[in-house]
Amino acid sequence: MEVRNGEPFQCPTGNQPQALGERAEGMETxxxxxxxxxxxxxxxxRRGEQSVLHCSGPRTLRVSPLGGGQDVAFHFSVVMDGARTQDEVFQGSGVQRLVELALRGxxxxxxxxxxxxxxxxxxxxxxxPQGEGETVPPSLTGLMQRSFACLLDKVQNVGTPITLSASYLEIYNEQVRDLLSQRPHHHLPVRWNKTRGFYVEKLKAVKFGTFEEVMELLLEGLRRRRSSAxxxxxxxxxxxxxxxxxxQCPVGCPSRPKEQTFGKLCFVDLAGSEKVAATCSRGELMLEASNINRSLLALGHCISLLLDPRQKKNHIPYRDSKLTRLLADSLGGSGITLMVACVSPSAQSLPETLNTLRYASRAQRVTTRAMPKDPLGPQRLGLEEEIQQLRQENLMLKQMLEQPLGHRERKNISFGAAGTVPRKRSKSWFNSLMNSTGASSALPAAVSDALLSISAVPPCSAPAQYLQGTAKLRPAMCCLPSVLVTATNSVSCAMPHALVLSSVRTRGEKAHSFQDICPPRFFQSCLHCMYLVPKPRPHGRWRFPALRSRPKPLPHHQALTSRSTL
Ligand SMILES: Nc1ncnc2c1ncn2[C@@H]1O[C@H](COP(=O)(O)OP(=O)(O)OP(=O)(O)O)[C@@H](O)[C@H]1O
Structure with a gap:
């Protein structure tokens, strides 16, 4: 197809990008x-410039350098020529699909x-807009206004109440500013946490429910955004x-109908890369240009590294700029991303155009693992663990209640159906253990006679030796409350602020790892005293250090005295 100077490109209307969110969740997209x-x-x-770009198919762009150089072809999901209207770009770019996916979380x-x-x-x-109070004619509105209308239309048809809110920020000279705030010059910090990833602290999010309301937010931000000639x-x-x-959708997507979904639809208008010589920038303009170019360079660097699977697993320097931090999830995380690369057809802009085309070609080889957002994420996992612990504890207490009274008087308790000490012990579990055995903080450092039998553990044939007192444990532990799991299948309780598990058997055999405490076989072959001192943690759960490490034998000769058990 011949392309004449100044004439719009002729090119078939672009198809919707096909792979956008069509792959299964968690797949590389x-x-x-x-x-x-x-x-x-x-x-x-006016300058009579030549056009150097040719569309040679819905997905191919040919670059024909002036002076007869060789054509270079670039392939993209969709190529749109200069004749495409705003509506055609909206229909063909796949943004509608993004709106649907955002609604699905x-x-x-x-x-x-x-x-x-x-x-x-x-x-x-x-x-x-040409003047104050002027609005953009509907036929010329961009992807954002059209997406807002599309989103609100879909929200109305969903039938369930969906909460929508918007935030608008700019990164100006490496500083983040809230464009919806009355104090737009106030700089906001970018932070990171496990649940949210990178986020802007104290960024205003304004609820909206109608097209007019969201447009008001957009215009408010556009008025505040920095621009110059x-x-x-x-x-x-x-x-x-x-x-x-x-x-925020109270009813999730079809695959998770009962869960809330928290989708996000983000439009990023990057500042343009510029050659300072070509734009004749001086002073403030030059400072802005160098900050823009630097952050775009950081973005390009991250994209290049993301192409290398080994690098992707290791380290991507998202922290190099505020822009890459805030785009981290869209580039290498769990988001779904659409990039619209814009180019000028003029021959004068060719070097910059080629840069953009190469940048865009690299970007389309970057993949993300699309997953719906679960803002509870790690919190939810923690809660599930806690529920598990509470269930175990509940079971144990029930079994205690079922024990004949005589047994209870002897302070024998069962550790549950599996006959194991729960792997993860909550503080409340420990406290109830202490209470049930009558041990209290007032007790002296000597081991109480409270004996806790562990159900479902076969009777032990180990020697009749067991620990008699914490006073004889290592000095560091003397001040710690302890529960002693002995070779006799018994657990003795002492001071109630920590937990020591130990077991004893004849000398000369190998020590067992803590994990061996749990299965019954431990109690048949336990050799050395094993103890684990849990550390109280901020949220009330206790961590057992050295879960897998080799237990240290207790000094038998000092700590143990022979005594028949039970
Ligand atoms: N497809 C188009 N049809 C008609 N006019 C266009 C089109 N694209 C851009 N323009 C015009 O070109 C000019 C520059 O466009 P625009 O401001 O969007 O560029 P930009 O890439 O955002 O630049 P910068 O990075 O400097 O902000 C504007 O006057 C705009 O109206």
Missing amino acids: PIQVVLRVRPMNQAEL FSCTAFTFGQTGSGKTYTLTGPS HSLNEVSSRSHALFTIHI
């Missing part, structure tokens, strides 16, 4: 890249990337802007 070529602008036409990101003046802001929000763009964005919609 590549970043989708849509390429948009803007039409020649007035300045380029996925974290979705659409970002525009390209040289300054290549049409990134135009693609996301349409042309900048330079030789390549009269309204050039001087910051990276992230508009995020948080979608």
Whole structure:
């Protein structure tokens, strides 16, 4: 197809990117890249510039350098020429699919990337309003306004109440500012935690329910966003802007119908890369340009490393810039990402255009593992563990109650059906153990006679030796309360603030790991005294150190005295 100077490109309408979120959850999903070529602008036409970009299919762009150099072909999910309208870009880019996936609880990101003046802001929000109070004509609105309308339409049809809120921030000169705040110049810190990953502390999130409300938020942020004029763009964005919609859905997706979902739809308008010489930037403009270029370089570096599977497993330097921190999940995490690469068709911009095309080609080889967001994440796991412990404890107490009274008087208790000391012992478990055996903090450091039999453990043939007193344990432990699991299948309780498990048998044999305490075979072959001193942890759970380490034998000659058991 011949491309003449200034004429729009002819190219079949792009198809929807196919792989976007169509793979199973947790599968590697590549970043989708849509390429948009803007039409020649007035300045380029006046200069009589040649167009160097040719669409040769719905997914292929050919670059024909002036002067007869060899054509270079680039392939993307969709290629859109300069004749594509805003609506065609919306229909063909796959953003609608992102909206659906965000509603199902996925974290979705659409970002525009390209040289300054290549049409990134135009693609996301349409042309900048001509005057105060002017609005963008509906036919020219960008991906964001169309996605808002699409989202609100879908929300209405879902039938269940869905909570929507929006936040809007910019990264200007490596500082994060809240564009919805009355104090936009106040810098916000970027933090990290296990549950949320990277996030901006104290960022305002405003609830909305209608198209007008969300548009009000967008316009408020756009008014505050930093922009300036330079030789390549009269309204050039001087910051990276992230508009995020948080979608809280009380009823989850079909695969998790009973769970809440917390989807996210984020639009990122990156500031354009620029050659300072070409934009004639000075002073503040130059400082802004160098910060923009530096953060885009960090982004490119992360993308390059993400392409290497070995590097991906090791370390990706997301912390190199605020931008890469905030895009970490979209690039290498559990999000679904769409990149719209914007380029100018002019020959003068060719070096920058080639950079963008190479950058975009690399980006589309990056994969994420799309997973719906579970904000409870680790918390939920912790709760499940706790429930498990409480169940065990409950069972143990029930069994205690079922014991004949005589046994209880002798303070014999069972440790549950499996006959094991629970692996993870909660403080409440320990306390109830202490209470049930009558041990209290007032007891002296000597071992009480409370004997706790462990059910389901076969009678032990070990020698009739067992620990008689904590006073004879290592000095460090003397001050610790202890429960002694002895070779006689008994557990003796003393001071109630910590737990010592130990077992004794003849000398000369090998010591067993703590894990051996649990299965019955331990009690037939336990040799040395084994003890584990749990450390109280902040949330009331206790951790047993040396769970797998070799137990240290107690000094038998000092600590043990021969005594018949039971
Ligand atoms: N597809 C398009 N059709 C018509 N005009 C366009 C198109 N794309 C961009 N423009 C115009 O080109 C100019 C530059 O576009 P825009 O501001 O979106 O570029 P940008 O990539 O966001 O630049 P910067 O990085 O400097 O902010 C604007 O006047 C915009 O209206």
